[in-house]
Amino acid sequence: MVELVWLIPALPLAGFLLLVFFGKRIGEPRAGWIGTGAVALSFVTACVVFAGLWNEPEHTFEASLFKWIPAGNFNVDIGILLDPLSMAMVLFITGIASLIHLYSIGYMHGDSRFPRFFTYLNLFVFSMLVLVLGDNLVLTFLGWEGVGACSYFLIAxxxxxxxxxxxxxxxxxxxxxxxxxxxxxxxxxxxxxGTVTYTEFLPMAPGLAQTTATFIALMLFVGAIGKSAQIPLFIWLPDAMAGPTPVSALIHAATMVTAGVYLLVRVNPIIAASASWIPWMIAIVGIATAFLAATIALAQQDIKKVLAYSTVSQLGYMFLAVGVGGYSAAIFHMITHAFFKALLFLGAGSVIHGMHEEQDMRRMGALRRIMPVTAVTFIIGWLAIAGVPPFSGFWSKDDILAYALHKSPILYVIGLITALLTAFYMSRLVFRVFYGDSRWGESAEGELANLNAHTATDAADAGAEDHADAHEDSHADTHAGHGAVHPHESKWPMLVPLIVLAFFAATAGVLNLPFTENLEFLNRWLEPVVGENQVHLHLGGAQLTFELLLSTTIALLGIFAAYMVYLKKKIDPSRIELPFFANGWYIDQGITAFMGGIGRKGFELIAMFDKVVIDGAVNGVGRATRGGASRLRAIENGYVRWYALMIGVGAVLIVAFVMTQVSF
Amino acid sequence: MNMLGGDPLLSGQVDLAVVLIVLLKVVGVFAFLLVATMLMIWFERKVVGDFQNRVGPNTAGPFGILQTLADGIKFFFKEDLIPDRAERRVFILAPLLTVVPAFLLFTIVPFGGDFSNGHDGSVELFGHTTYLQLADPSIGILFALAMSSIAVYGVMLAGWSSGSKYPLIGSVRASAQMVSYEAALGLSVCAVVLTTGTLSTHGIVMAQAGSGWGGFIPHWNLIAAGFVPFVVFLLASQAELNRPPFDLVEAEQELVGSYHTEYSSIRFALFFVAEFMNSVTMAAIIVTLFLGGPAGPALLGPGWLWGIIWFLLKMTAFLFLFVWVRSTLPRVRYDQLMDLGWKVLIPLSLGWLLLLATFWVARDQHWNGFVTVAIGAVVGLTGYGLLKAAIATSKARRLEGVVD
Amino acid sequence: MGSNLSLAYLMLSAILFVIGGVGVLIRRNPLVMIMCVELMLNAVNLSFVTFGKMLDDISGQIIVFFVMVVAAAEVVVGLALIVAMARRRPGATADDLRTLRG
Amino acid sequence: METAVFIVCALIVLAGGLGVVSSRNPVHAALSLIATLFGIAVLFLNLGAELLAVVQVIVYTGAIVVLILFVMMLLGVDSEEDLETEPLVGQRLLAGLVGLLFLGAILAIIIIGKESIVTGSHSVTSAISPTVSNITQIGTELFTTYVFPLEVTAGLLTIAVVGAVVLSRRPRDLEPIPEPESMTDMGDEPLTAIPEEGAH
Structure with missing residues (x-):
């Protein structure tokens, strides 16, 4: 059964090829069903393979499909490494992707490029599977670039x-x-x-010189923070919300952005072999990102932006987990996060869809009566991410915090603060969207005007990104001014994924319950991959109880605070939603200012060099050729006989030369 | 000396007697050809006369049989005119270039020999065994093709060197016609060669000798190679000879005799003789290729005599056919001539050659003959259909004015 | 055959080749140029057959066969070009083709 | 006997060759070419290549030269060439010099090298057999060892024929090439002069 593993990426690829060539002809609903079917079949195959993998030694299976780059002693095969780590990734990728495909059929209904959307989605799933299943770094990189390209296609x-x-x-x-x-x-x-195949170089990692290992780990970390949106390269992810909401859910929350985490977990022996500051750096970057993004999320008005920063924040948690040696915790959180964040995004998409492309929370409210299914599922997701037991987020976040405490209390404390912020801003989101007064429609005009004026002044000196927001706002404003918005509940293809995801968001915690070792399924499953370098925690009952209680308290505290601010209106929200946060700590503006100022001078210098030295050389060659040619043109007189004569002269010269070389 | 081929005369020591025998054969063939040509001219005039319900030559000699001789003597004493604008040297050379290949062509024709009762066609001559043909090179029939292909030079150069309009048109026609029909001629010869497995003319005759199928149907290539190559060869040879109905090159009514318009006297006589000589030779070659040449049963008397008798009989039959055709069919148009050559004869002979080759391969490989023939026929018909469609399309497009 | 005769064949071939080559270089009528090329090809053919004879190898004759085929193809295309050229400018020589230069 | 045939044929061949190069009239050149081709055909016979001799006559004499003559007569390009003037200064002298040098080099190689100019071993697989006829041997070789080149030449010929048909089809909007003002004017002026020329 496990031999069928090649089918897992092959099915989305087949779907992609079918759609890329015949997509237009296949037309709207069918193209979606084909795309969904391909990924769903892939998921079924993954389940079958998963069942087969139990019988493999160490739950690992390798298959080399064919040679790709045989160049001297550099050999890259198209090969598959199926081990517990990639299996776990494959299962949640195909599973969530199937649901999001299904959701997209409803969400993308009526779009003029409907088939192309599924083409990209299938290509994305294929690339992602190549990324996680590839048995060497080059193949992973291929998938890495593939998902990057798809992400680009889909954002734009x-x-x-x-x-x-x-x-x-x-x-x-x-x-x-x-x-x-x-x-x-x-x-x-x-x-x-001398090799890039995981199974060959990873066992050799402990013997590696520490400097080399450090350098490789550092570079891999640079790659990981780019893909997984950590400081300082997180700036693209919030903007990526410009894409269709299912894309945000699938690529920019559940799967692609976790690729960096996957990569770091995959190469954990190298991290273990590198200098001790590398894990510290990873942990610090992770927790800093988590905290920073959480503060920014506090002040966002766009429902998808909040979720985007929340994603960045959660990814920070995963990096923290990697940094403190809790690899299985990172994967655990990755899986639970995939469920609840996909759920939240899809729920947000459902709201946006129901509100007729309205994304601003200030125009929502009290939607739970109109969109009951969306509301209920969204609330489950909220409780999960906020860390309320017994929902999945609680267990995975707590797992990470336990590892963080083991490493350093400071990390633990910041982690707890971030958890508080998370609970707060998610509660804010839910209260503003589903509870309170309905601010959509004519009745809310006055309040809106106030709010708009407020943001407009903020936006005046803001960068391009916020300009876009302001533009959208005013656009939506005129839209609202024309007549009342009539929110409605979404159709079944969108609701079914919500329900399924809500179920998993609520229950995924059972994968890895910390009470006894027998309940830590995921830990034991991942043992062959990360076991050697994983920090082994043996928490006593008292400490465990304390931590769990503390986390629960923090989460409830955050929710309560939000309740006080946004439903009871005891505190003015503007004291919390600082412009500093709303503008994302002015990081984008800072970059713009730097690039426009000092950076520009540097670029001009480089451009000068380019013009004088490089262009000069190129033009010089051209000029020299032209000059030489104008002199040589004399012999190109157009007479065929003349050319033939030149051939004859050449022949004579060659014969003469040969005669001088040969002795008779 | 192996170029003269399998003649047993040359296989042993070459002494004076052998040289004499060869010389004798040369003289004999030369004389035979001249006499035959002379008689052919008379024969043609007489038969055409009969067809046209006139008497024909009847004064010189019995039945006017010496008419050609008288004409020849007359030509000899006429004034030899060379036009002013003519290209002198070429003008003089051209008639000779016409006659020489006509003579050479006959050297490979087996005109006699004892092929009866399993004999190999050799005869005893002054104590030496020899074939009754001047030479039997291993490339045999290719030599005939070569000679017929250079026969065009006489016509072409005569036309060009006259420095006059009609002859030039005639020479352009001649060259195009020759090149076109040579392909069909060669392909039909290929069919014969494929059937007999040899290029030597003697070998070709030998392959057709014997008592035949069922004791009375002769092994002629006419039957063995199928009827098609024979027909193609017959038609193409008429075109190659510039005989009616393919005498576009001369076309007295259009081109005033074309290439020999400016010729007079003995030079004109040479063209005239060469034309009839070629007719005789071509008839001999058709007989050799398709009707077993001199091969035939010896009824009574010596076998070698019967060889010559059979040969003359068959040849005369063909010569009569030539005259018959000439006196009954009108001349074709030039485009009809080209269409017949390129769109009918060449595809037909090519297709037949392929069919024949398939047939032989099938026999070698012990394939089912019926199935092979059926498949061959289907493929052939498909090719025919495609060709037809292509021709129809091109015609339609020409009518539309898309191409010209 | 004496070896000296073989050498004589080769010399004849060389002389013929050079005659043809010089002809290509000095004549302007494209048809004559084609004829001179044919001369060169024939010279080469002759030496091929001679070499084949000297080495007792039939391949010398086979290659001549192929040279003839290529020569036929060359002449066909060359003549077509000359026809196309003469249609546009009757009496054009190879030198007139220099109007084609860029 | 062989030597005598060779001498006669060599004289014909050389005379023909010189005739091709030096005839003012292209038809005379063609006639000289025929003489050369016949001479070479006989030399082939002398060398024991019977098939080639006949093919030489059929293909070269019977087809190629006929085609050349045909084109000459059809287009009327048989006008005499002016062999006195030469637009390329020194071309003839240089050509003669190159020819002589080349000939001298080859003859020197042949004379000095003698038999050893033929490098390579005597053939084992395709030796010329004294018993099997020339045509049989060539046929066997052609359809075994050289069957692929044979097929390729078939393709080549087809392509050549199609190409010739396309090239020589009369275009419907035939415009004569404008006469350059004078051949020497076009001389070796810079290329930039050409567009101006096209302008008027």
Whole structure:
């Protein structure tokens, strides 16, 4: 059964090829069903393979499909490494992707490029599977670039709007920085080990010189923070929300952005072999990102932006987990996060869809009566991410915090603060969207005007991104002014995924319950991959109880605070939603200012060099050729006989030369 | 000396007697050809006369049989005119270039020999065994093709060197016609060669000798190679000879005799003689290729005599056919001539050659003959259909004015 | 055959080749140029057959066969070009083709 | 006997060759070419290549030269060539010099090298057999060892024929090439002069 593993990426690829060639002809509903079917079949295959993998030694299966780059002693095969880690990834990728495909059929209904959307989605799933299943760094990189390209295509899917197109470019360019790191890491790996195949070089990692290991780990980390949106390369992810909501759910929350985490977990022996500051750096970057993004999320008005920063924040948690040696915790959180964040995004998409493309929370409210299914499922997701027991987020976040405490209390404390913020801003989101007064329609005009004036002044000195927001706002404003918005509940293809995801978001915690070792299924499953370098925690009952209680308290505290602010209105929200947060700590503006100021001078210098030295050389060659040619043109007189004569002269010269060389 | 081929005369020591025998044969063939040509001219005039319900030559000699001789003597004493604008040297050379290949062509024709009762066609001559043909090179029939292909030079150069309009048109026609029909001629010869497995004319005759199928149907290539190559060869040879109905090159009514318009006297006589000589030779070659040449049963008397008798009989039959055709069919148009050559004869002989080759391969490989023939026929018909469609399309497009 | 005769064949071939080559270089009528090329090809053919004879190898004759085929193809295309050229400018020589230069 | 045939044929061949190069009238050149081709055909016979001799006559004499003559007569390009003037200064002198040098080099190689100019070993697989006829041997070789080149030549010929048909089809909007003002004017002026020329 496990031999069927090649089918897992092959099915989305087949779907992609079918759609790319015949998509237009297949037409709207059927193209979606084909795409969904391909991924769903892939998921079924993954389940079958999963069942088969139990019988394999160490739950690992390798298959080499064919040779790809045989160049001297550099050999790259198209090969598959199926081990517990990639199996776990494959299962949740195909599963969630199937649901999101199904959801997209409803969400993308009526779009003029409906078949193309599924083409991209299938290609994305294929690339993602290549990324996680590839048995070497190069193949992983191929998938890495593939998902990057798909991400670009999908962010800029509605490229008619300039903001979308530039958001796509921003994502692409930011990712390039990370890709550079990854590529250098690949080169270094080959240089150090002579191979890039995981099963060959990872066992050799402990014997590696510490400096080399440190350098490779650092470069891989650079690649990972690019893809997984960590400080300082997180700036693209919030903008990526310009894409269709299912894309945000699938690519920018559940799967692609976790690729960096996957990569770091995959190469855990190298991290273990590197200098001790590398894990510290990873942990610090992770927790800093988590905290920073959480503060920004506090002040966002766009429902998808909140979720985007929340994603960045949660990814920070995963990096923290990697940094503190809790690899299985990172994967655990990755899986639970995939469920609840996909759920939240899809729920948000459902709200946006129901509100007729309205994304601003200030125009929502009290939607739970109109969209009951969406509301209930969204609330489950909220409780999960906020860390309320017994929902899945509680267990995975707590797992990470336990590892963090083991490493350093400071990390633990910041982690707890971030958890508080998370609970707060998610509660804010839910209260503003589903509870309170209904601010959609004519009745809310006055309040809206106030709010708009407020944001407009903020936006005046803001960068391009916020300009876009302001533009959207005013656009939506005129829209609202024309007549009442009539929210409605979404159709079944959108609701079914919500329900399924809500179920998993609520219950995924059972994968890894901390009470006894027998309940830590995921830990034991991942043992063959991360076991050696994983920090083994043996929490006593008292400590465990204390931590769990503390987490629960923190989460409830956050929710309560939000309740006080947004439903009871005891505190003015503007004291919390600082412009500093709303503008994302002015990081984008800072970059713009730097690039426009000092950076520009540097670029001009480089451009000068380019013009004088490089262009000069090229033009010089051209000029020299032209000059020489105008002199040589005399012999190109157009007479065929003359050319023939030149051939004859050449022949005579050659014969003469040969005669001098040969002795008779 | 192996170029003269399998003649047993040359296989042993070459002494004076052998040289004499060869010389004798040369003289004999030369004389035979001249006499035959002379008689052919008379024969043609007489038969055409009969067809046209006139008497024909009847004064010189019995039945006017010496008419050609008288004409020849007359030509000899006419004034030899060379036009002013003519290209002198070429003008003089051209008639000779016409006659020489006509003579050479006959050297490979087996005109006699004892092929009866399993004999190999050799005869005893002054104590030496020899074939009754001047030479039997291993490339045999290719030599005939070569000679017929250079026969065009006489016509072409005569036309060009006259420095006059009609002859030039005639020479352009001649060259195009020759090149076109040579392909069909060669392909039909290929069918014969494929059937007999040899290029040597003697070998070809030998392969057709014997008592035949069922004791009375002769092994002629006419039957063995199928009827098609024979027909193609017959038609193509008429075109190659510039005989009616393919005498576009001369076409007295259009081109005033074309290439020999400016010729007079003995030079004109040479063209005239060469034309009839070629007719005789071509008839001999058709007989050799398709009707077993001199091969035939010896009824009574010596076998070698019967060889010559059979040969003359068959040849005369063909010569009569030539005259018959000439006196009954009108001249074709030039485009009809080209269409017949390129769109009918060449595809037909090519298709037949392929069919024949398939047939032989099938026999070698012990394939089911019926199935092979059926498949061959289907493929052939498909090719025919495609050709037809292509021709129809091109015609339609020409009518539309898309191409010209 | 004496070896000296073989050498004589080769010399004849060389002389013929050079005659043809010089002809290509000095004549302007494209048809004559084609004829001179044919001369060169024939010279080469002759030496091929001679070499084949000297080495007692039939391949010398086979290659001549192929040279003839290629020569036929060359002449066909060359003549077509000359026809196309003469249609546009009757009496054009190879030198007139220099109007084609860039 | 062989030597005598060779001498006669060599004289014909050389005379023909010189005739091709030096005839003012292209038809005379063609006639000289025929003489050369016949001479070479006989030399082939002398060398024991019977098939080639006949093929030489059929293909070269019977088809190629006929085609050349045909084109000459059809287009009327048989006008005499002016062999006195030469637009390319020194071309003839240089051509003669190159020819002589080349000939001298080859003859020197042949004379100095003698038999050893033929490098390579005597053939084992395709030796010329004294018993099997020339045509049989060539046929066998052609359809075994050289069957692929044979097929390729078939393709080549087809392509050549199609190409010739396409090239020589009369275009419907035939425009004569404008006469350059004078051949020497076009001389070796810079290329930039050409567009101006096209302008008027």
């Amino acid at each position: 899917f509605w490229f008619e709007k300039e903001e979308n197109a530039s958001a796509g470019k921003k994502a692409f360019i930011t990712n390039r920085v990370g890709d550079w790191g990854f590529m250098v890491a690949i080169f270094m790996t080959f240089f150090a080990f």
